Amino acid sequence: MGIPLLIREGGSSEPMQRKKTMRQLPLHLMLLPALVILAVYNYYPMAGAVIAFQNFTPAKGIWHSEWVGLDNFDYIANLPGTLRVLWNTVFIALMKIIANLVLPILMALLLNEIINNRFKKIVQTMIYLPHFLSWVILSGVLIDILSPSTGIVNQVLSLFGVEPIYFLGNNHWFPFVLVASDVWKEFGFNTIVYLAALTSINPSLYEAAVVDGASRWKQTLHVTLPGMLPIMILLMTLSLGNVLNAGFDQIFNLYSPQVYESGDIIDTLVYRLGFVDAQFGVATAVGLFKSVVSLLLISLSYLLAYRIANYRIF
Amino acid sequence: MIRLSPGGKIFVVGNTIFLFGVSILCLLPLIHILALSFSSSGPATANEVKFWPVDFTFGSYKFIMHKSEFLTAMVVTLKRFSIGTAISLALTLLSAYALSKEERAFRGRTLYAWIFMLTILFNGGLIPWYLAIHQTGLLDTIWALVIPNGVQVFNVILLLNFFRGLPKELEEAAFIDGAGHLTTLIRVFIPVSAPALATITLFTIVYHWNAWFDGLLLMNSPAHYPLQSYLQTVTTVRDLTLISSQSLDDLKDVSDRTSKSAQLFLGALPILCVYPFLQRYFIKGVVLGSVKE
Numbered sequence: 001m002g003i004p005l006l007i008r009e010g011g012s013s014e015p016m017q018r019k020k021t022m023r024q025l026p027l028h029l030m031l032l033p034a035l036v037i038l039a040v041y042n043y044y045p046m047a048g049a050v051i052a053f054q055n056f057t058p059a060k061g062i063w064h065s066e067w068v069g070l071d072n073f074d075y076i077a078n079l080p081g082t083l084r085v086l087w088n089t090v091f092i093a094l095m096k097i098i099a100n101l102v103l104p105i106l107m108a109l110l111l112n113e114i115i116n117n118r119f120k121k122i123v124q125t126m127i128y129l130p131h132f133l134s135w136v137i138l139s140g141v142l143i144d145i146l147s148p149s150t151g152i153v154n155q156v157l158s159l160f161g162v163e164p165i166y167f168l169g170n171n172h173w174f175p176f177v178l179v180a181s182d183v184w185k186e187f188g189f190n191t192i193v194y195l196a197a198l199t200s201i202n203p204s205l206y207e208a209a210v211v212d213g214a215s216r217w218k219q220t221l222h223v224t225l226p227g228m229l230p231i232m233i234l235l236m237t238l239s240l241g242n243v244l245n246a247g248f249d250q251i252f253n254l255y256s257p258q259v260y261e262s263g264d265i266i267d268t269l270v271y272r273l274g275f276v277d278a279q280f281g282v283a284t285a286v287g288l289f290k291s292v293v294s295l296l297l298i299s300l301s302y303l304l305a306y307r308i309a310n311y312r313i314f
Numbered sequence: 315m316i317r318l319s320p321g322g323k324i325f326v327v328g329n330t331i332f333l334f335g336v337s338i339l340c341l342l343p344l345i346h347i348l349a350l351s352f353s354s355s356g357p358a359t360a361n362e363v364k365f366w367p368v369d370f371t372f373g374s375y376k377f378i379m380h381k382s383e384f385l386t387a388m389v390v391t392l393k394r395f396s397i398g399t400a401i402s403l404a405l406t407l408l409s410a411y412a413l414s415k416e417e418r419a420f421r422g423r424t425l426y427a428w429i430f431m432l433t434i435l436f437n438g439g440l441i442p443w444y445l446a447i448h449q450t451g452l453l454d455t456i457w458a459l460v461i462p463n464g465v466q467v468f469n470v471i472l473l474l475n476f477f478r479g480l481p482k483e484l485e486e487a488a489f490i491d492g493a494g495h496l497t498t499l500i501r502v503f504i505p506v507s508a509p510a511l512a513t514i515t516l517f518t519i520v521y522h523w524n525a526w527f528d529g530l531l532l533m534n535s536p537a538h539y540p541l542q543s544y545l546q547t548v549t550t551v552r553d554l555t556l557i558s559s560q561s562l563d564d565l566k567d568v569s570d571r572t573s574k575s576a577q578l579f580l581g582a583l584p585i586l587c588v589y590p591f592l593q594r595y596f597i598k599g600v601v602l603g604s605v606k607e
Contacts, residue, residue: 026495030408034465041462042433048442126337134524140549140578253550274441287439295436
């Protein structure tokens, strides 16, 4: 250590102290532009969430709108559809969390059995392409292939004598379409994460298992799965923070009034309350409810991840 | 190689076929759309197109290339992602460099890190965010699409963890040579961080290319929509009133369905082009984000 060591030893003397402060000034300045943006577009809106307690009108602004206490929350709690929306959100989100946890693990285990690296690579390339496409593109594709009159999915089903199904307009099918298409987009990505975890398993563990006479199945059971456990636990805990994130991008592009009953979620409700009905106060109240609950869940999940898997973000 | 039992052989064959099937299944919907986009309107409307174009034509693509809305949206997107990526990269580099210092070398670093972190944990919601953009006068300008999201906190964390993994001697040598922080960042840190920088650049480009909701919400006039927002209004709205009937008559081998398909494919094309690079850096990115001292 060169200079830093010197500074630390002589840190108490006056000129050294000033020199140290001078040395740190550029660091503060480097953060300044980012901090300004965060202040204006992240922290100011956090404070702006007080309009949840106002009868907000854009003309009067935050300072002059009428304060109404918890009226907005009361209003939304007494709306007949609210409980349904909450249920849809949690139901869709949980189904997605579970499907995106279990299927990628199975996929990673099966891929791990493939010895030919070229084939392994090709499969990976094919399954995680949809991850990088936007929900606008994927929804456009889904709307075409799931159409009851012209969609190729219904054409295939009709070969088996199945009557055309309006997947995107039927409350029974809609949540499953959401989960299935989310799996289509994301399971490749998650599979790669698990595969990366698999490659870090010490090969000598397998060698020892072979010496002990373990079959491939036994090796999977006693070496591979335990090796994946830490990352499984980590991802499971971290997904706790997503319980209220049912996927706005996807649902907004796929839903229609016919399937509000089964597909309307908190985020889409906030959007419609705010930008279709212009009920800014009520929309903010719903959004604030979601933000606060999510904060609690995320904090809990990070705490658990830290305790169980010793996970630190920075 | 290990010799396999008959049961093991059946498993290997079955597994290979299964995995190949799943992979194909993932791509079939996209192949179908691609086939539709190169087919004539007749076979497309009659549901004759499966996974190969029927009555091959470039008609749909020619049709789109003459559509001014599509081209305008494309220009907005190109602007957005070049300006947006530049802003985002500059801010990420500066922030990650400062935050990668230890608390004793940069007093306040931990507090600053938490200020960044908190924005992931909590947000004020859609309406206050919209109002902030409205009040700063960015609404309906290109800046609304590149400034509010200029600080990508996940990328900052990724890069700061990478910087922390660099040998301390690099920085100390630069300081002894009399370099300041900015010089050290530009002349020492950036040249040795190519893989990490490639990763976050790709992430940022994909982010800006794919973003659609901010364009839809923050642009008042459709002429200012970036491509994905424009595509959103064209391909996911299920009534046909948006397509003027007159322009359809102009080209008889183009139908609503084939032109939508062609636009979807063009919307995905740049991602497909950078996909090989994404793939190479993606795993590195995942690993980078998790490696800590």
